[in-house]
Amino acid sequence: xxxxxxxxxxxxxxxxxxxxxxxxxxxxxxxxxxxxxxxxxxxxxxxxxxxxxxxxxxxxxxxxxxxxxxxxxxxxxxxxxxxxxxxxxxxxxxxxxxxxxxxxxxxxxxxxxxxxxxxxxxxxxxxxxxxxxxxxxxxxxxxxxxxxxxxxxxxxxxxxxxxxxxxxxxxxxxxxxxxxxxxxxxxxxxxxxxxxxxxxxxxxxxxxxxxxxxxxxxxxxxxxxxxxxxxxxxxxxxxxxxxxxxxxxxxxxxxxxxxxxxxxxxxxxxxxxxxxxxxxxxxxxxxxxxxxxxxxxxxxxxxxxxxxxxxxxxxxxxxxxxxxxxxxxxxxxxxxxxxxxxxxxxxxxxxxxxxxxxxxxxxxxxxxxxxxxxxxxxxxxxxxxxxxxxxxxxxxxxxxxxxxxxxxxxxxxxxxxxxxxxxxxxxxxxxxxxxxxxxxxxxxxxxxxxxxxxxxxxxxxxxxxxxxxxxxxxxxxxxxxxxxxxxxxxxxxxxxxxxxxxxxxxxxxxxxxxxxxxxxxxxxxxxxxxxxxxxxxxxxxxxxxxxxxxxxxxxxx
Amino acid sequence: xxxxxxxxxxxxxxxxxxxxxxxxxxxxxxxxxxxxxxxxxxxxxxxxxxxxxxxxxxxxxxxxxxxxxxxxxxxxxxxxxxxxxxxxxxxxxxxxxxxxxxxxxxxxxxxxxxxxxxxxxxxxxxxxxxxxxxxxxxxxxxxxxxxxxxxxxxxxxxxxxxxxxxxxxxxxxxxxxxxxxxxxxxxxxxxxxxxxxxxxxxxxxxxxxxxxxxxxxxxxxxxxxxxxxxxxxxxxxxxxxxxxxxxxxxxxxxxxxxxxxxxxxxxxxxxxxxxxxxxxxxxxxxxxxxxxxxxxxxxxxxxxxxxxxxxxxxxxxxxxxxxxxxxxxxxxxxxxxxxxxxxxxxxxxxxxxxxxxxxxxxxxx
Numbered sequence: 035x036x037x038x039x040x041x042x043x044x045x046x047x048x049x050x051x052x053x054x055x056x057x058x059x060x061x062x063x064x065x066x067x068x069x070x071x072x073x074x075x076x077x078x079x080x081x082x083x084x085x086x087x088x089x090x091x092x093x094x095x096x097x098x099x100x101x102x103x104x105x106x107x108x109x110x111x112x113x114x115x116x117x118x119x120x121x122x123x124x125x126x127x128x129x130x131x132x133x134x135x136x137x138x139x140x141x142x143x144x145x146x147x148x149x150x151x152x153x154x155x156x157x158x159x160x161x162x163x164x165x166x167x168x169x170x171x172x173x174x175x176x177x178x179x180x181x182x183x184x185x186x187x188x189x190x191x192x193x194x195x196x197x198x199x200x201x202x203x204x205x206x207x208x209x210x211x212x213x214x215x216x217x218x219x220x221x222x223x224x225x226x227x228x229x230x231x232x233x234x235x236x237x238x239x240x241x242x243x244x245x246x247x248x249x250x251x252x253x254x255x256x257x258x259x260x261x262x263x264x265x266x267x268x269x270x271x272x273x274x275x276x277x278x279x280x281x282x283x284x285x286x287x288x289x290x291x292x293x294x295x296x297x298x299x300x301x302x303x304x305x306x307x308x309x310x311x312x313x314x315x316x317x318x319x320x321x322x323x324x325x326x327x328x329x330x331x332x333x334x335x336x337x338x339x340x341x342x343x344x345x346x347x348x349x350x351x352x353x354x355x356x357x358x359x360x361x362x363x364x365x366x367x368x369x370x371x372x373x374x375x376x377x378x379x380x381x382x383x384x385x386x387x388x389x390x391x392x393x394x395x396x397x398x399x400x401x402x403x404x405x406x407x408x409x410x411x412x413x414x415x416x417x418x419x420x421x422x423x424x425x426x427x428x429x430x431x432x433x434x435x436x437x438x439x440x441x442x443x444x445x446x447x448x449x450x451x452x453x454x455x456x457x458x459x460x461x462x463x464x465x466x467x468x469x470x471x472x473x474x475x476x477x478x479x480x481x482x483x484x485x486x487x488x489x490x491x492x493x494x495x496x497x498x499x500x501x502x503x504x505x506x507x508x509x510x511x512x513x514x515x516x517x518x519x520x521x522x523x524x525x526x527x528x529x530x531x532x533x534x535x536x537x538x539x540x541x542x543x544x545x546x547x548x549x550x551x552x553x554x555x556x557x558x559x560x561x562x563x564x565x566x567x568x569x570x571x572x573x574x575x576x577x578x579x580x581x582x583x584x585x586x587x588x589x590x591x
Numbered sequence: 592x593x594x595x596x597x598x599x600x601x602x603x604x605x606x607x608x609x610x611x612x613x614x615x616x617x618x619x620x621x622x623x624x625x626x627x628x629x630x631x632x633x634x635x636x637x638x639x640x641x642x643x644x645x646x647x648x649x650x651x652x653x654x655x656x657x658x659x660x661x662x663x664x665x666x667x668x669x670x671x672x673x674x675x676x677x678x679x680x681x682x683x684x685x686x687x688x689x690x691x692x693x694x695x696x697x698x699x700x701x702x703x704x705x706x707x708x709x710x711x712x713x714x715x716x717x718x719x720x721x722x723x724x725x726x727x728x729x730x731x732x733x734x735x736x737x738x739x740x741x742x743x744x745x746x747x748x749x750x751x752x753x754x755x756x757x758x759x760x761x762x763x764x765x766x767x768x769x770x771x772x773x774x775x776x777x778x779x780x781x782x783x784x785x786x787x788x789x790x791x792x793x794x795x796x797x798x799x800x801x802x803x804x805x806x807x808x809x810x811x812x813x814x815x816x817x818x819x820x821x822x823x824x825x826x827x828x829x830x831x832x833x834x835x836x837x838x839x840x841x842x843x844x845x846x847x848x849x850x851x852x853x854x855x856x857x858x859x860x861x862x863x864x865x866x867x868x869x870x871x872x873x874x875x876x877x878x879x880x881x882x883x884x885x886x887x888x889x890x891x892x893x894x895x896x897x898x899x900x901x902x903x904x905x906x907x908x909x910x911x912x913x914x915x916x917x918x919x920x921x922x923x924x925x926x927x928x929x930x931x932x933x934x935x936x937x938x939x940x941x942x943x944x945x946x947x948x949x950x951x952x953x954x955x956x
């Protein structure tokens with residue numbers, strides 16, 4: 035080591051910072067580039083080597099470690115035919131692949147009796163083509179693949195899509211198509227209880243991430259062939275499978291067509307969850323109120339299906355989305371139909387009260403303390419004033435501190451790992467609340483207001499709707515601070531007008547109240563179940579009657 | 592179906608909204624000032640006249656299915672005449688709404704915002720006009736469907752909450768200042784049914800035009816019942832010769848409401864409901880003015896004129912120098928403008944158009 039190096043090491047060292055910058059090419063569009071580069075042919079070739087080259091190139095089999103391509107020979111009538119299968123490791127049931135694809139093809143193909151029968155029948159029957167290809171295809175399909183779901187795919191794009199979704203493809207030399215074998219076997223979550231829409235009385239199962247499991251749950255509950263489940267793929271890259279579900283004999287054709295029209299006209303690369311789809315197909319509104327119901331409950335979904343609404347389930351997301359979504363739906367809970375109407379209506383009134391409290395209470399508090407003190411009884415006013423005496427901040431600052439703190443606690447409570455969850459509640463509610471009052475940052479009455487608002491917001495059954503109210507609460511706080519009841523009144527009017535202008539899939543949001551329409555007892559107040567004879571008019575269903583005029587016939591026999 | 596078509600309930604509440612907005616101001620007191628203790632009798636009398644008048648309008652409209660007063664005026668005197676009639680109605684709507692707004696803002700200033708400049712209070716209402724007008728025509732009409740019942744309920748609540756202060760004997764003498772004052776001078780009280788002005792524009796807007804007569808008469812009868820409640824409150828609670836607080840008489844009455852020791856002063860809550868209904872009334876006026884303007888100028892979209900209209904409304908509302916002047920307009924000038932335009936000019940126009948149509952039909956026969 036020379037002197038220079040020693041000096042460099044101890045005295046001065048050139049700073050070598052690792053700096054990576056992503057090069058941005060001005061004209062490149064990566065997605066188009068990949069597609070152009072591959073230039074995938076539409077249909078498959080007769081030559082197996084051509085097909086395998088294209089498949090290998092498409093799946094980047096040299097890099098992708100989970101792409102399994104197995105080449106082998108099939109023996110048919112002492113003739114060796116080259117073939118290969120391709121599947122994605124982890125998405126298929128390897129047992130099925132080994133025992134019911136590879137084993138029959140590789141081991142049991144020597145002059146078995148069925149092949150002979152097939153050969154003879156082909157000879158006798160002139161209708162059958164005697165070409166070798168057809169014989170090969172039939173003998174493989176009918177005798178060598180003991181699978182219940184086999185499709186012949188001629189285009190590369192279709193077979194690639196099937197492989198991506200967990201199927202196994204079988205390519206055989208001289209055949210210009212591939213066998214698409216359903217051997218899906220990936221690990222998935224089993225059906226569990228709903229986490230976010232908990233009810234006391236009623237079914238306790240929730241959707242899962244698998245589309246077919248979800249549609250099977252709907253089929254199982256509805257148990258009627260008029261339930262239509264149409265599949266569509268959304269996303270140029272992900273080609274996410276979605277199921278559009280509706281009751282053919284109940285749902286309005288225009289509504290179904292509108293949902294399909296919007297879904298089929300989406301030009302996006304990927305769709306990962308139903309929340310994204312919800313945003314993509316709903317109308318824009320200024321106040322960000324949800325126009326589509328989202329639920330994890332199959333029973334709730336079924337209820338809406340039977341009302342004549344259209345449902346969409348996205349593969350990979352344990353939520354269904356329901357269209358159209360109206361104001362009264364967001365204030366309803368799945369439990370309402372499982373309890374007596376008196377209790378259900380009481381709960382609905384409580385929810386309406388909770389909506390008012392969530393939206394207006396902090397704003398009204400600010401308005402009263404700043405402008406309309408006379409509304410309070412003298413004793414209460416005195417106690418509020420004495421409680422606020424030592425608080426150095428104006429009311430608006432005080433309430434904003436507490437409301438934002440509450441939002442922080444709520445957000446942290448959602449994100450925090452579950453073992454630490456209760457700590458957040460203790461820290462938030464007890465320590466922060468108590469400490470803030472003791473430190474004279476906020477008054478005790480304000481803690482009550484914020485707590486009441488928070489509790490009321492939890493009583494809103496729909497998360498998105500509750501979120502909307504939480505945001506608009508701040509607007510009313512500001513309006514109350516600026517102009518008291520004048521500001522709040524104008525705010526309420528603008529808010530109601532906005533609600534009145536919204537349409538969800540052609541249905542007015544505040545129906546059946548504004549515009550006033552005959553809801554056939556499908557309004558906010560629930561009648562007894564025997565009185566629910568008709569479906570709501572505003573959905574213009576094909577089948578108006580929901581049950582017989584006298585549903586409890588036992589009473590009259 | 593046309594997206595702006597109105598249902599029966601919407602149309603009825605539309606007619607009511609004008610009366611509601613006016614009663615929040617000084618209408619009930621103005622009625623009592625004219626006819627004193629015979630005001631209730633007078634209201635019944637003018638209700639009968641208003642119903643007959645509405646029947647007559649609806650009968651005349653039957654000859655012109657699906658047409659409003661502008662179409663009829665075009666039929667009668669061509670496009671120029673249609674424009675004149677259109678501008679008369681815009682003038683009536685805008686001027687009356689702006690002056691009512693000024694009065695209401697003045698009252699709010701006196702009651703709650705003594706240190707606030709009037710422009711800020713007026714501005715709050717004016718801001719709501721472009722916001723709601725940009726939504727769609729139906730938005731404020733449907734909002735009205737929710738708000739008007741609330742106002743009606745608030746008045747019924749006021750009535751029953753104050754019933755212990757009532758002195759029913761105050762309706763005597765039943766003829767007030769005499770027959771002449773009740774039935775001849777009191778005839779001018781018919782201006783309280785200001786919602787009739789909208790009936791001239793309803794036929795093309797209705798989902799079921801055949802129900803025009805039914806809904807118009809229903810609207811007038813409900814307005815009448817509402818007026819009876821409101822006037823009863825004033826009449827039974829205060830002696831007619833005692834000058835009631837000139838600022839928002841209904842607000843003064845609301846200050847008397849108390850339930851136990853907790854709910855002692857609920858007038859702010861009532862005022863909240865009334866100011867929502869007043870904002871709704873302004874928005875309806877703006878929407879109808881835009882609709883008329885669109886019809887006479889044949890513009891495709893009214894959105895570009897929303898802000899100029901709002902600025903114009905702000906300017907007009909700030910024109911009166913003080914509350915006394917704007918109040919004088921409301922109580923002394925407005926009734927005659929309303930009666931002139933709604934009861935005389937429009938009716939005469941309809942009658943002439945009817946005669947022309949009849950003559951045309953006879954000639955064709």
